[in-house]
Amino acid sequence: MSDSHTRRWPRIARPAKALLAMAGLVALQWLGDALVARTGWPVPGSLVGLLLLLVGLVLRGHVPQALDDVSAPLLRHLMLLLIPSVAAVGLYVGLLAQHAVAFLLVSVGVTALTIVVTAWTLQRLLKRAAD
Amino acid sequence: MLWSVITLAAYLAALWLYRRSGHHLLCLPVLTGTALVLAALALAGTGYPVYAEATRVLRWLAGPAVIALAVPLYRQAALLRRLAVPLLAALAAGCLVSVLGTVGLCGLLGTPMSFALSLAPKAATMPMALLAAERAGGVPAVAAMAVVATGVLGPMLAGPLLRWLRVGEGQGGGADGEVVRSFTLGLVAHAIGVARVLQTHPGSVAFAALAMGLNGVATALVLAVLSRWL
Numbered sequence: 001m002s003d004s005h006t007r008r009w010p011r012i013a014r015p016a017k018a019l020l021a022m023a024g025l026v027a028l029q030w031l032g033d034a035l036v037a038r039t040g041w042p043v044p045g046s047l048v049g050l051l052l053l054l055v056g057l058v059l060r061g062h063v064p065q066a067l068d069d070v071s072a073p074l075l076r077h078l079m080l081l082l083i084p085s086v087a088a089v090g091l092y093v094g095l096l097a098q099h100a101v102a103f104l105l106v107s108v109g110v111t112a113l114t115i116v117v118t119a120w121t122l123q124r125l126l127k128r129a130a131d
Numbered sequence: 132m133l134w135s136v137i138t139l140a141a142y143l144a145a146l147w148l149y150r151r152s153g154h155h156l157l158c159l160p161v162l163t164g165t166a167l168v169l170a171a172l173a174l175a176g177t178g179y180p181v182y183a184e185a186t187r188v189l190r191w192l193a194g195p196a197v198i199a200l201a202v203p204l205y206r207q208a209a210l211l212r213r214l215a216v217p218l219l220a221a222l223a224a225g226c227l228v229s230v231l232g233t234v235g236l237c238g239l240l241g242t243p244m245s246f247a248l249s250l251a252p253k254a255a256t257m258p259m260a261l262l263a264a265e266r267a268g269g270v271p272a273v274a275a276m277a278v279v280a281t282g283v284l285g286p287m288l289a290g291p292l293l294r295w296l297r298v299g300e301g302q303g304g305g306a307d308g309e310v311v312r313s314f315t316l317g318l319v320a321h322a323i324g325v326a327r328v329l330q331t332h333p334g335s336v337a338f339a340a341l342a343m344g345l346n347g348v349a350t351a352l353v354l355a356v357l358s359r360w361l
Binding site: 022025026028029032033041042043044045046047049050051053054057058063067068070071074075077078079080081082083084085086087088089090091092095096099101102103105106107108109110111112113114115116117118119120121122123125126127129130 | 138139141142160161164165168169172179182183186189190192193194195196197198199200201202203204205206214216217218220221222224225228229232233236237240241242246250253254257258259261262263265266267270271272273275276277280281284285288289292293296298307310311312314315318319320348351352355356358359
């Protein structure tokens with residue numbers, strides 16, 4: 001009796017812990033939003049939540065299983081959560097068409113420049129570190 | 132509720148199409164999924180504001196999902212122990228050039244500031260770029276288009292540009308070259324760049340993932356400071 005009890009426990013405990021981890025992410029979102037609203041920092045509340053979680057993970061030294069169980073599916077299907085925001089593009093077709101040349105020039109030019117600057121900086125510093 | 136279910140169906144169809152197409156870039160689930168939703172909205176004669184209200188829960192969930200990005204970032208941050216100075220310096224340089232270069236070039240071309248601020252986070256991972264653009268006073272949906280364009284162009288431009296910089300050439304340059312290539316692609320082309328590195332240089336994909344995570348955070352921070360200053 002007690003044997004089947006101990007065997008069944010982890011199966012119930014794991015979803016329960018995952019639920020708790022989800023509640024933790026939600027709490028971090030609220031905390032981030034509250035901090036941003038309170039201080040007026042122009043950063044997204046989720047970014048504050050991300051940084052708080054990162055500090056927590058560094059202090060803890062590992063990723064709890066329950067947090068992994070929740071974050072993996074959330075991250076895998078992030079695009080589902082973004083579609084409702086991206087669908088607003090229907091409202092901005094005119095704006096995009098009006099500035100299509102700028103969009104194209106920025107997309108190609110700045111992307112190329114970013115590649116060159118990033119790669120050049122890293123290449124130089126790695127070489128210096130090796131010498 | 133109905134529109135959330137339709138969005139889920141569109142997403143699943145988009146995923147199926149993406150796999151069927153052999154992960155073709157023009158079949159990215161966020162593009163085809165959005166196209167399907169827009170088609171459904173047009174068919175139903177429903178306006179975007181109604182749809183946005185109906186999918187509030189989905190949009191809100193993107194927040195906790197962004198927070199969960201801390202998990203992979205924490206795992207990859209172990210790479211920083213050995214190469215912290217070169218990697219963080221390259222991050223700072225690349226991130227600043229991308230954000231300031233975009234706002235500067237948009238200014239030269241005479242676009243409205245809200246348009247410039249929408250394009251500015253284009254190298255960041257999409258969920259972060261949407262939030263950062265919105266908070267800075269840009270349009271998230273326009274940011275999404277710029278993020279996709281950058282992700283597609285980045286790996287295309289990286290080949291010739293890195294050859295021109297002679298990355299990976301010279302004595303003992305092979306291992307360093309792979310780090311430079313992977314980190315650069317992750318920084319400039321977010322998830323699409325990481326996917327490309329996974330195909331071509333799987334051994335160094337962690338550097339691409341690290342660069343993507345770091346640049347998401349750095350871009351949001353730089354854009355926040357910039358939007359206050361402008």
